[in-house]
Amino acid sequence: MRSELWIILAVILLSYETEGQEAVLHVSDGNIQKDYCLVYNSSWFNVSTSLSDAVLYSLVNMTSSVLCNDSGLKPGSLKGAAVVVIDGSCNLSQKAQVAQEFGAEAIIITSVDAMRSSSISKSEHSNLTIPLALMRSQDFIDVLKVFSGNDTKVQMYAPPIPEFDFSILIMLVLAVFTVAMGGFWSGAAEREKLNARALSAGEDDSGGELSLYSPLKILLFVVLMCGMLLLMYFFYRYLVYVIIVIFCLASATGLYSCLKALLNAMGCSKLSVQCGERSCSVRNLMVAAVSITLAVVWGVYRNEDRWIWILQDLLGVAFCLNFMKTITLSNYKICVILLSLLLLYDVFFVFITPFFTPNGESIMVQVAMGPDAAGEKGSGDVVVPGDPSSSYEKIPVVMRIPRFAAWAQNLCMMQFSILGFGDIIIPGLLVAYCHRFDVWTGSSKIYYISCTVAYCLGMILTFVVMFLSKMGQPALLYLVPFTLITSGVLAWRRQEFKQFWAGTAYQVLDSTREPLLPGGDAEHPVTVRKC
Known part of the structure; x- marks a missing residue:
């Protein structure tokens, strides 16, 4: 078991705090309300920091379309709505541009793959004025099951994350x-x-x-x-x-x-029994x-x-x-x-x-968090698994x-x-x-x-x-x-x-039983004495 202790100690790691660019999609229909995860790029888009200040949108389901062009759309048909479309066929900015031209106030793109905030780049959003966010396909399927009516409303907001979290105190005490x-x-x-x-x-x-x-x-x-x-x-x-x-x-x-x-x-x-x-x-x-x-x-x-x-x-x-x-x-x-x-x-x-690794990430952090935890390493690129399970x-x-x-x-x-x-x-x-x-x-x-x-x-x-x-x-x-x-x-x-x-005189070096301090006799017990 000692060798196992040494192997575990050989991968000792450090504390690390994470930051993200996640937001909340609040869905309601007057009777039921539920929150879901969104990922967005806070460098290019701003959303409200509280639910009370968040803009209320009508939810328009267009997941049957990739929305890469204006095929099947009428002018103003998306006015004031938050449009939900599926990922694929064209880049995100092209979908958002089409939605914006037809009056949409926000666009949410569902994905079955891992969602990356870095996929929403500055070059792609230069002509956009509406917020763009990513959502798990599995979550949107749940929205359709829970909210089956036509009067579904959504709000997008990103609660500020306090500098101090109570978990730090618990970690300190532990x-x-x-x-x-x-x-x-x-x-x-x-x-x-x-x-x-x-x-x-x-x-x-x-x-x-x-x-x-x-x-x-x-x-x-x-x-x-x-x-x-x-x-x-x-x-x-x-x-x-x-x-x-x-x-x-x-x-x-x-x-x-x-x-x-x-x-x-x-x-x-010990409640010993004789066998x-x-x-x-x-x-x-x-x-x-x-x-x-x-x-x-x-x-x-x-x-x-x-x-x-x-x-x-x-x-x-x-x-x-x-x-x-x-x-x-x-x-x-x-x-x-x-x-x-x-x-x-x-x-x-x-x-x-970090000066030697290809991605500029420290080896310690890479091992500590795992190679698939890019969104947890504070690099600014948030990655959320497409399948939460x-x-x-x-x-x-x-x-x-x-x-x-x-x-x-x-x-x-x-x-x-x-x-x-x-x-x-x-x-x-x-x-x-x-x-x-x-x-x-x-x-x-x-x-x-x-x-x-x-x-x-x-x-x-x-x-x-x-x-x-x-x-x-x-x-x-x-x-x-x-x-x-x-x-x-x-x-x-x-x-x-x-x-x-x-140390003390009775400590020994190894199996030869030689005392730690000079002057002891390895062949005879060394009495304990105060230093």
């Missing part, structure tokens, strides 16, 4: 909670290990943990991460399923570990069944955006907690090397790679919270604020080390609390910069300096930097 609990769990496990070591006369009890201690291995690991990200970029459509399977396995394992630890902390009995010479814990079997079931449910319904994000976030939190408890950094030197290299990794693949595969190593204020966008497709697991796990490993150091030195959680607060402030700065720049940010750019500098300065002020840098 991230800080996960980091704080992961660090706390790691420190608590370290305390239990020390107590067990003392009772067993110095015998090692790693509890299944994996300690990182070698700078060379850290460097090799980061190089492998770069290679994994490049493979995901070039072979996304195949490797995404590998990541999905690994996430199901790793998240089920993480949820099992979290639930078992929670039940142990609550003092719940021959072996005992079986009914409680653990039930926990395993729940964990596996939730992971399988997520795997089956992973593209049901309306509700599956709740389960993905739950599994994601469990995965991150288990990772921070299982993977430990042996000293502050390793923390500095790992976090610094991953900071460079994050910045390079976000800000530098279909969805593209996305790698599941992100926390996702729906953007509650984006009503018009959510009609077209669910919009999310996302935060990569890496922006939680990587600083969380440092927070976990700080709590373990508190345990080693008996310093009343001062390192743990300070580093957690620094993480929170770093996240807040990330969101502030994101709002000011109106683009996604590599969160590690702010989280790494905040957490590293805070913990390092605290150790220096407490005159414990030498011990904080090197």
